[in-house]
Amino acid sequence: MSQTDTDFTPTARTRVKRSHQRGHYDRETVYGILDAGLMCHVGYVIEGQPYVTPTAYWREGDKVYWHGSSASKMLRHLENGPRVCFTVALMDGLVLARSGFHTSVNYRSVIAMGVAEVIGGEAEKRASLEAMMERIVPGRWATLRPVTKQEIKATTVVSLKLEEVVAKVRSGPAIDDAEDMDLDVWAGVVPTATLVGVPEDNPDLKAGVTRPPNLAKIRIG
Amino acid sequence: MSQTDTDFTPTARTRVKRSHQRGHYDRETVYGILDAGLMCHVGYVIEGQPYVTPTAYWREGDKVYWHGSSASKMLRHLENGPRVCFTVALMDGLVLARSGFHTSVNYRSVIAMGVAEVIGGEAEKRASLEAMMERIVPGRWATLRPVTKQEIKATTVVSLKLEEVVAKVRSGPAIDDAEDMDLDVWAGVVPTATLVGVPEDNPDLKAGVTRPPNLAKIRIG
Numbered sequence: 001m002s003q004t005d006t007d008f009t010p011t012a013r014t015r016v017k018r019s020h021q022r023g024h025y026d027r028e029t030v031y032g033i034l035d036a037g038l039m040c041h042v043g044y045v046i047e048g049q050p051y052v053t054p055t056a057y058w059r060e061g062d063k064v065y066w067h068g069s070s071a072s073k074m075l076r077h078l079e080n081g082p083r084v085c086f087t088v089a090l091m092d093g094l095v096l097a098r099s100g101f102h103t104s105v106n107y108r109s110v111i112a113m114g115v116a117e118v119i120g121g122e123a124e125k126r127a128s129l130e131a132m133m134e135r136i137v138p139g140r141w142a143t144l145r146p147v148t149k150q151e152i153k154a155t156t157v158v159s160l161k162l163e164e165v166v167a168k169v170r171s172g173p174a175i176d177d178a179e180d181m182d183l184d185v186w187a188g189v190v191p192t193a194t195l196v197g198v199p200e201d202n203p204d205l206k207a208g209v210t211r212p213p214n215l216a217k218i219r220i221g
Numbered sequence: 222m223s224q225t226d227t228d229f230t231p232t233a234r235t236r237v238k239r240s241h242q243r244g245h246y247d248r249e250t251v252y253g254i255l256d257a258g259l260m261c262h263v264g265y266v267i268e269g270q271p272y273v274t275p276t277a278y279w280r281e282g283d284k285v286y287w288h289g290s291s292a293s294k295m296l297r298h299l300e301n302g303p304r305v306c307f308t309v310a311l312m313d314g315l316v317l318a319r320s321g322f323h324t325s326v327n328y329r330s331v332i333a334m335g336v337a338e339v340i341g342g343e344a345e346k347r348a349s350l351e352a353m354m355e356r357i358v359p360g361r362w363a364t365l366r367p368v369t370k371q372e373i374k375a376t377t378v379v380s381l382k383l384e385e386v387v388a389k390v391r392s393g394p395a396i397d398d399a400e401d402m403d404l405d406v407w408a409g410v411v412p413t414a415t416l417v418g419v420p421e422d423n424p425d426l427k428a429g430v431t432r433p434p435n436l437a438k439i440r441i442g
Contacts (some may be wrong), residue, residue, distance in 0.1 A: 013270060018292055039312055039326075041262040043273035049234060050271050052264035054310035054330055071239055089275035091260055091415075094357060094439065100350055100365055101372040103357075105260075109275055129321055136315060136324075144321055145401050151322040173423040180366050186430050187423040190439055197314075197412035202394045209407050218315065218411055 013113060014166035024167040027062075033108045033167055034059045034088060038136070038220045040066065043085035046077055057088070058135040064112065065119075065128055067157040075156040078116045086112040086160050090221050091192050097174035098185040106170050106189060113164045119157040122149065128157045139214040194221035234334060235387035245388040248283075254329045254388055255280045255309060259357070259441045261287065264306035267298055278309070279356040285333065286340075286349055288378040296377040299337045307333040307381050311442050312413050318395035319406040327391050327410060334385045340378040343370065349378045360435040415442035 008014075008025040016023030024030070040057040043050060053074045057066040064086060068075050078084065088110045095104040119125050126147060133141040174187045199215050229235075229246040237244025245251070261278040264271060274295045278287040285307060289296050299305065313327040340346050347368060354362040395408045420436050 013272075017294075018290055039310060039328075041264075041273050041275075041308060041310070043262075043264040043271035043306070045266050045269075045271050048266075049304050049334060050264035050266050050306045051234075052262050052273050052306045052308035052332070054262075054308060054328070056326055069239055073238075083270050085264070085271045085273045087262060087273040087275060089260060089262070093418075096358065096361070096420075096436075098366055099372075100354055100362065100368045101376070103354065105277055107260075107275070111273070113270060133321055133324065137317065140317070141321065143406055145319055145404055145406065147321045151320075155322070173421075173425070176425075181425060182427060183366055184427065184430055185364055185366065186433050186436075187426060188421050188432070189423075190420045190436060191418035192441060193416045193418065194312075195414045195416035197414065199317075200394075200410045200412065202408040202410075204394070204397075204402060205408060206403060206405065209405055211409070212407050215317075215407075215411060220312075220413060 008165040022168045029167045033110045037088040041087045058132045062162045063159040065159045070156045081115050084116050093189045093191040095174050098176045098180040098183050098187050109168045116158040116160045122152050125152050125157045138217050229386045243389045250388045254331045258309040262308045279353045283383045284380040286380045291377045305337050314410045314412040316395050319397045319401040319404050319408050330389045337379040337381045343373050346373050346378045359438050
């Protein structure tokens with residue numbers, strides 16, 4: 001059985017104890033959430049202070065990637081090989097119950113823990129950045145001014161192998177106490193989603209350049 | 222000058238060094254972002270492993286609050302008074318430049334660091350939970366089955382005073398290199414926002430109960 005067919009193994013850190021039915025360890029669920037999201041939050045510790053940095057990410061195979069300026073405090077710190085926590089959370093709706101206590105949020109989240117690896121080679125960095133753009137706007141990379149050696153050098157790309165991982169999902173309607181079902185209180189779900197709006201041309205757009213059709217392929221959430 | 226009129230003071234941890242024009246320390250900017258968001262990511266460290274937990278939050282005055290089950294690993298850990306990082310990030314758009322290097326994301330974020338305080342008294346917890354519901358659906362709390370003593374006891378509420386805080390904002394069009402301006406590449410911004418959809422009635426809704434008009438007041442982002 002190849003690794004991509006194997007469920008993740010819960011650890012003391014990733015096993016969901018309360019509401020355990022919300023925990024998922026199969027790759028289909030984890031990869032599905034990761035491939036829907038665009039922004040992650042990376043947790044790391046410098047001199048005892050936790051930091052949580054939001055940044056864009058993408059997945060390739062059994063790794064997630066993120067990148068930034070080589071001068072970034074986070075990315076310089078990750079070169080030391082510290083443990084990180086990588087979290088993606090997609091909010092799907094407000095769950096409005098008949099009591100405050102059972103009011104909740106529908107969401108899909110992935111939490112992955114481990115040590116991030118800095119991508120070394122220029123070719124590998126270049127390929128990763130292309131993969132990121134393909135995630136955001138399929139087909140756009142080939143239309144852009146090619147990335148330069150200096151730009152590659154000024155960019156740090158890191159990856160985190162997905163090993164210690166848990167997905168958590170809450171979906172469906174409000175679940176109220178039996179004794180509250182006869183109350184005259186509305187209950188239900190107000191769905192939320194990421195809206196991708198109408199593209200806005202740059203004010204300095206060259207005359208005659210029109211919006212490429214691949215903008216319509218952008219999907220987030 | 223009251224504290225609410227005072228800017229936050231940058232520290233070595235919160236001073237924005239690169240792209241320093243994106244950093245903001247005034248309360249109007251910080252509070253504006255906090256009052257628009259609904260989900261935060263809380264960072265904390267247990268036995269050397271950073272954790273990043275997504276959860277709902279709300280702001281009252283110069284404090285942010287979040288809550289959960291008293292059995293939650295995060296909330297039990299916060300009773301020890303460790304340092305935390307509280308991050309809110311709202312994605313406003315994809316910034317598609319003429320080169321991969323200048324491709325970016327428009328966003329508003331707040332990062333706050335400090336030690337969270339556990340709210341002790343039943344009345345104070347109750348008032349905080351009401352404030353949370355008022356943030357989500359103004360006017361709904363008074364219509365709900367009142368929260369019980371047992372539910373209050375089963376809920377932990379924590380607050381973080383906003384002291385070491387930075388907001389970061391990127392807005393506006395793509396900014397390309399001067400030598401790329403004549404390329405036949407489309408550049409612009411694809412706006413993103415949180416879509417609040419049409420409320421869905423719970424399948425077990427009592428006959429005759431209709432959607433309250435305050436559902437239309439829900440604003441996120």
